[in-house]
Amino acid sequence: MDNKIIVTDSASGKSIELPIQHGTYGPAVFDISRIYQSLNYFTYDPGYQVTASCRSTITYIDGEKGELYYRGYPIEQLAEHSNFMEVAYLLMYGELPLTQQSADFTKIISRHSMFNEGLKRFYDGFYHDAHPMAIMIGVVGSLSAFYHDSTDIYNPQHREIAAHRLIAKMPTIAAGCYKHSIGEPFVYPDNSLSYTGNLLHMMFSMPTETYQVDPIAEQALDLIFILHADHEQNASTSTVRLAGSSQANPFACIASGIAALWGPAHGGANEAVLRMLNEIGQVEHIPKFISRAKDKNDPFRLMGFGHRVYKNYDPRARIVRDTCHEVLAKLGNSNDPLLKLAMALEEAALLDDYFIEHKLYPNVDFYSGLIYKALGIPENMFTVMFAVARTVGWVAQWMEMIAEPTRRIGRPRQLYVGPARRDYPKEAVRE
Ligand code: CMC
Numbered sequence: 233m234d235n236k237i238i239v240t241d242s243a244s245g246k247s248i249e250l251p252i253q254h255g256t257y258g259p260a261v262f263d264i265s266r267i268y269q270s271l272n273y274f275t276y277d278p279g280y281q282v283t284a285s286c287r288s289t290i291t292y293i294d295g296e297k298g299e300l301y302y303r304g305y306p307i308e309q310l311a312e313h314s315n316f317m318e319v320a321y322l323l324m325y326g327e328l329p330l331t332q333q334s335a336d337f338t339k340i341i342s343r344h345s346m347f348n349e350g351l352k353r354f355y356d357g358f359y360h361d362a363h364p365m366a367i368m369i370g371v372v373g374s375l376s377a378f379y380h381d382s383t384d385i386y387n388p389q390h391r392e393i394a395a396h397r398l399i400a401k402m403p404t405i406a407a408g409c410y411k412h413s414i415g416e417p418f419v420y421p422d423n424s425l426s427y428t429g430n431l432l433h434m435m436f437s438m439p440t441e442t443y444q445v446d447p448i449a450e451q452a453l454d455l456i457f458i459l460h461a462d463h464e465q466n467a468s469t470s471t472v473r474l475a476g477s478s479q480a481n482p483f484a485c486i487a488s489g490i491a492a493l494w495g496p497a498h499g500g501a502n503e504a505v506l507r508m509l510n511e512i513g514q515v516e517h518i519p520k521f522i523s524r525a526k527d528k529n530d531p532f533r534l535m536g537f538g539h540r541v542y543k544n545y546d547p548r549a550r551i552v553r554d555t556c557h558e559v560l561a562k563l564g565n566s567n568d569p570l571l572k573l574a575m576a577l578e579e580a581a582l583l584d585d586y587f588i589e590h591k592l593y594p595n596v597d598f599y600s601g602l603i604y605k606a607l608g609i610p611e612n613m614f615t616v617m618f619a620v621a622r623t624v625g626w627v628a629q630w631m632e633m634i635a636e637p638t639r640r641i642g643r644p645r646q647l648y649v650g651p652a653r654r655d656y657p658k659e660a661v662r663e
Pocket of ligand 1: 534
């Protein structure tokens with residue numbers, strides 16, 4: 233027999249039967265949309281801990297088991313067999329590309345890799361020491377001022393071109409953020425290179441010298457990008473969807489996602505991990521920092537640990553940890569003191585009762601920064617790299633939302649706890 237959710241208000245005696253919807257995996261949901269009409273209540277769930285905000289076919293996380301699937305494919309299999317462009321295609325179109333589709337998609341993306349020359353002048357308005365994420369938010373938002381021919385969200389072709397443009401131009405924009413910060417000239421994309429090879433080329437080559445993309449760096453980045461490509465309804469993706477629900481153009485929506493990603497509780501954690509490791513400094517200091525992380529009167533947290541959904545080892549962290557060891561070994565850095573410190577910190581935290589009880593495990597950001605560092609990417613660019621990869625997920629989720637026939641503007645309610653109605657004080661009235 234199908235179970236039912238019946239909500240009864242004991243004060244009025246009124247009841248409502250809430251329809252249940254089942255997904256492929258995960259807890260079923262009950263639909264609360266009629267609760268207000270029937271019982272005159274809103275629901276309260278700060279931080280959306282148990283609220284499904286949409287139906288989605290893109291990504292699924294099993295937090296208890298520590299599993300992640302894109303369109304049904306386990307992340308480990310995609311990491312082993314695919315490249316980032318194929319994963320981007322999968323997330324956008326729902327299926328892995330056939331050989332020709334993959335070649336065509338890669339070509340389309342590379343054809344859009346340059347941006348309008350006028351956009352370059354935006355960078356000049358930023359101080360040289362501006363955080364690259366601040367620049368990126370501004371520049372991506374300004375794309376809507378340049379590409380009017382792809383901002384009609386009701387036109388599926390416009391949506392697709394905007395998605396292609398966003399994926400294609402993000403590496404160029406990211407490299408521009410870096411070049412601006414170090415005062416070097418911008419380097420144009422080279423469309424004969426791979427997506428990540430091109431990013432490295434635009435970041436590290438100079439017009440005066442020949443630059444050879446290091447295949448170790450290119451592959452490591454490609455893998456990290458696969459792992460970061462999507463993660464269902466996280467804070468930045470939900471921000472993109474919320475902005476998109478107001479029918480804002482896709483460039484503006486992605487800029488809002490980048491802003492949400494920047495925070496250290498989300499994508500900014502990769503930069504925060506490196507800062508934390510540097511602050512800890514040496515293995516002997518680990519117990520002191522673990523104690524601080526457990527102290528409720530101290531705001532310090534172990535960055536790169538914990539996750540809203542994963543109550544088990546983040547599967548991306550496992551892959552990235554192995555890759556970190558491989559990359560550092562290949563680059564001759566296996567004795568990197570920060571890697572040793574990170575491993576000792578992970579081990580200490582995983583053995584600690586507090587971390588065990590709270591089910592706090594390393595997340596993807598714990599080791600990714602160490603790889604970026606080994607590739608010569610500066611700390612303030614870590615979250616920018618994340619944003620480049622996550623753009624694929626954001627556009628896929630945005631496209632899914634816009635195509636939904638029942639789409640409505642996102643508009644949460646609130647529990648108002650401010651002052652009750654009161655009259656403007658007579659003594660404050662100006663004659
Ligand atoms: N160090 C110490 N204690 C922690 C940590 C941590 N990193 N994370 C959670 N806790 C404790 C927290 O104090 C709370 O304890 P109690 O129940 O005793 O009050 C409990 O665990 C639950 O924490 P929460 O903040 O209510 O959990 P949340 O689901 O709201 O937050 C999180 C998830 C990722 C924001 C949090 O774990 C955190 O701040 N982690 C550090 C930042 C980080 O690594 N973020 C990257 C996340 S993965 C990549 C991404 O999303 O982009």
